[in-house]
Structures are given as C-alpha cells and as structure tokens.
Amino acid sequence: MxxxxxxxxxxxxxxxxxxxxxxxxxxxxxxxxxxxxxxxxxxxxxxxxxxxxxxxxxxxxxxxxxxxxxxxxxxxxxxxxxxxAEMTPGDLSPETWETLNALKARGVRLAIGSSSKNAGLILSRLGLESFFDAVADGTEISRSKPDPEVFLLAAEKLRVSPRCAAVVEDAAAGIEAAKRGGFYAIGIGSAAGYEASDGRISRLSDLLSVVQGPLL
The missing domain is CATH 1.10.150.240 (Putative phosphatase; domain 2)
Structure with missing residues (x-):
C-alpha cells in the first residue's frame, strides 16, 4: 500500500x-x-x-x-x-533504525504521535531528536487516546491528509484513535490482535513489505 x-x-x-x-x-x-x-x-x-x-x-x-x-x-x-535519563542510542534496536531509514529512502514522511509528555526527552536520549519530520506529543494536546487529537496534530504538522497516512500502534486505545481520525491503523505487539486494526505486523521491519512510499 x-x-x-x-x-x-x-x-x-x-x-x-x-x-x-x-x-x-x-x-x-x-x-x-x-x-x-x-x-x-x-x-x-x-x-x-x-x-x-x-x-x-x-x-x-x-x-x-x-x-x-x-x-x-x-x-x-x-x-x-x-x-x-539512563537511556542511550544503544537502546534503539538495529531493526528499528534500519526500518526507519528504509522508509525515508522510499520518500515516506515520518512522525511521532505520542500522548507522553516525555517524548522529547526519550527522542533526545535515543539520538532521534531531529530524525522525524514532525513530532506531536502530550505537551501539545488536551485529549489523550482514544481521542485522535495527537495523530491529527502530527498529520497537520506533516501537511498530509489522514487518508494518506498510516498510524503504527501497540495499544488498543491508539488503534481506536487512529481509526477515529481517519487513518489506516496498523497494529503491532498486543494491538496486532485487536480486530479493529486495518493491518497487522509482528515486528517493525514487516512495514517494509506492507508500505510503499511515493518514490516506489
């Protein structure tokens, strides 16, 4: 897709x-x-x-x-x-790093949509503070998931329509938020078994066989 x-x-x-x-x-x-x-x-x-x-x-x-x-x-x-504070870039798995870079190479714009108010700190500790095209987090929203506010804000920052974007989530509340916002919802981890998910992956690298970007 x-x-x-x-x-x-x-x-x-x-x-x-x-x-x-x-x-x-x-x-x-x-x-x-x-x-x-x-x-x-x-x-x-x-x-x-x-x-x-x-x-x-x-x-x-x-x-x-x-x-x-x-x-x-x-x-x-x-x-x-x-x-x-004890996290380091070494806590980011090689699979995650390779998957994110491969998606970027395909021309896919990447964003974080997190209810956490600590998202900025986590990204900084992982060395990802400037990697994503947009970040929307708990410091900018008034309603948490399953409300779609954080995902809609991320899409707004990316200047893309929800119908042209996918959300990857590991929680049922996040899948519900994505669906309410009009996004294609991909479940991973426990959310892969959530029946409302539009797509399901067992590991992040599976995205590469599911997602095509504008350059492909």
Missing amino acids: KFEAIIFDLDGVICHTDNFHYLAWKAIADQYGIPFDRMVNDRLRGVSRRDSLEIILENGGRSYSEEEKQRMAEEKNEIYRGFL
Missing part, C-alpha cells in the same frame, strides 16, 4: 520503556498502600499519565484529593524520568 506518511506511537513501537512505567507506578502504589500489579499495568497502555493514575486509584480504597493526585503524578514522573 502507498502512504505519504507514517505516524508512530513512541513507547512500545519505536522504543520500549514499558517496564520503566511499571516500576515507577509500582513505587508510587507501594508508597500509598495501593494494590498494583502487571495486570493493572496492562490497562495503562496508551493512556495518559493522569488517566493511568485514575485507573490505579480504583483500588485505592478511598477517595483522593486533587492535591494528592497531582503529587502522585509528579512523583511518578520524577521516578520515570530518572530511568529515562
């Missing part, structure tokens, strides 16, 4: 910081005596920090003030950013 552009979710697609999120949320949950495990953590995939906190607090056993919630979210982010 021919696409003018591909918009990638960041965490779980380009890189993998899932365990950093889990460890940071686990530290906060333990501090406040809130039950939290991998099963609950799986519900946080593709969800904003604040919405993730609300899911965790479902098991809190009491109501929490806005001030407490704000403090928890900030403490979690500080722990998470501590893990991110």
Whole structure:
C-alpha cells in the first residue's frame, strides 16, 4: 500500500520503556498502600499519565484529593524520568533504525504521535531528536487516546491528509484513535490482535513489505 506518511506511537513501537512505567507506578502504589500489579499495568497502555493514575486509584480504597493526585503524578514522573535519563542510542534496536531509514529512502514522511509528555526527552536520549519530520506529543494536546487529537496534530504538522497516512500502534486505545481520525491503523505487539486494526505486523521491519512510499 502507498502512504505519504507514517505516524508512530513512541513507547512500545519505536522504543520500549514499558517496564520503566511499571516500576515507577509500582513505587508510587507501594508508597500509598495501593494494590498494583502487571495486570493493572496492562490497562495503562496508551493512556495518559493522569488517566493511568485514575485507573490505579480504583483500588485505592478511598477517595483522593486533587492535591494528592497531582503529587502522585509528579512523583511518578520524577521516578520515570530518572530511568529515562539512563537511556542511550544503544537502546534503539538495529531493526528499528534500519526500518526507519528504509522508509525515508522510499520518500515516506515520518512522525511521532505520542500522548507522553516525555517524548522529547526519550527522542533526545535515543539520538532521534531531529530524525522525524514532525513530532506531536502530550505537551501539545488536551485529549489523550482514544481521542485522535495527537495523530491529527502530527498529520497537520506533516501537511498530509489522514487518508494518506498510516498510524503504527501497540495499544488498543491508539488503534481506536487512529481509526477515529481517519487513518489506516496498523497494529503491532498486543494491538496486532485487536480486530479493529486495518493491518497487522509482528515486528517493525514487516512495514517494509506492507508500505510503499511515493518514490516506489
């Protein structure tokens, strides 16, 4: 299929910081005596920090003030950013790097569409801060996935129509966001089994057999 552009979710697609999120949320949950495990953590995939906190607090056993919630979210982010600070370009897999460069060689414009407010830091640590043609992240949006706002913003920055672009996502919320925005939604990882996905890949390099660019 021919696409003018591909918009990638960041965490779980380009890189993998899932365990950093889990460890940071686990530290906060333990501090406040809130039950939290991998099963609950799986519900946080593709969800904003604040919405993730609300899911965790479902098991809190009491109501929490806005001030407490704000403090928890900030403490979690500080722990998470501590893990991110240890990332290096070596954390980007050779397969990912080769796939991105091959897509660029085909004339496909590439963007990041991430709900994370730490996307800029992650890209910088990976040495990708100037690689993508556009980046839309959580610092620029008011509605998180499954709302399509972040993908529509990325498409706007690329100056391409959603119908001419594909989105690669690893979470059901991201696939739903892509579909709502009018994009072709490609599922990878757990999202590859999501029935709403338009396309499915088992690894990022599979894109090269699925996607053609303007130069092909």
